[in-house]
Amino acid sequence: MPDPINKTYVDSSTVAKLFCVSTRQVTQLVNERVITAVKEKGNYKYDLPLVTQQYIKHLTERVAARGDRERAAELETQKLDAEIDYKRSKARITELELRELESRMHRAEDVEAMTTDLILTIRSALLSLPGRLALDLAELQSPAEVAERTKQEVYATLRELANYQYDPVEYKRKVRARQGWQDDLEGFEQGSFQN
Numbered sequence: 001m002p003d004p005i006n007k008t009y010v011d012s013s014t015v016a017k018l019f020c021v022s023t024r025q026v027t028q029l030v031n032e033r034v035i036t037a038v039k040e041k042g043n044y045k046y047d048l049p050l051v052t053q054q055y056i057k058h059l060t061e062r063v064a065a066r067g068d069r070e071r072a073a074e075l076e077t078q079k080l081d082a083e084i085d086y087k088r089s090k091a092r093i094t095e096l097e098l099r100e101l102e103s104r105m106h107r108a109e110d111v112e113a114m115t116t117d118l119i120l121t122i123r124s125a126l127l128s129l130p131g132r133l134a135l136d137l138a139e140l141q142s143p144a145e146v147a148e149r150t151k152q153e154v155y156a157t158l159r160e161l162a163n164y165q166y167d168p169v170e171y172k173r174k175v176r177a178r179q180g181w182q183d184d185l186e187g188f189e190q191g192s193f194q195n
Contacts, residue, residue, distance in 0.1 A: 009038075009045040018048075019055055034058045100175055103168055110174065114166045121164055125157045 012023040015035075019026065030037045030044060035051040035058075037044035099105040106114075133153050140146050 008048045008050075010048050012044055012046070015046050015048070015051060018052070029055070029058075097179065101172065101179075103171060106171075110171065113174075114171075117166065118164055122161055125161060129153060129157065 012026045015026045016023045021029075026035075026046075027044070029035045035046065035054045037046050037051070039045075096105065100107065129150075133150060136149055137146050140149060
């Protein structure tokens with residue numbers, strides 16, 4: 001029962017206007033125990049400062065709950081984005097590994113090894129020139145003949161080096177060993193897997 005001296009008690013329509021809701025919504029707030037009311041002669045009466053505090057608390061909790069839901073949704077979105085990025089990265093790595101296995105792409109260390117092998121082949125060819133030419137040059141009489149014979153041997157060496165190729169089967173074997181796969185290259189050696 002409202003205190004007749006306390007003039008803070010108001011009716012549903014006053015609370016509805018203050019809260020910017022309908023009187024029906026004010027009754028619903030009472031039924032949901034968001035705000036408190038006392039019944040006087042079949043009508044609800046409200047302690048205005050108290051119900052204002054209760055309603056502000058209710059709205060604050062709703063905003064906080066919505067913020068929590070939005071934050072949870074944002075975190076879920078970030079998680080899904082991270083999973084997508086991870087799966088794309090894994091797919092890209094797999095694609096690169098396949099290209100490497102198919103010899104359509106080479107790792108830097110493999111290119112370095114193949115280049116080193118080529119340089120050693122060139123070095124060996126150049127260092128063998130004096131031995132291959134020594135007897136022939138000793139029999140020649142003029143510097144022009146020596147120059148021509150040396151030129152012929154250099155050109156022969158260059159033709160030999162022009163045909164130099166890395167061994168694709170050996171390269172595939174190295175790739176498979178690095179990947180930890182079995183060294184089962186019978187199909188490669190027979191040419192059935194080559195591009």
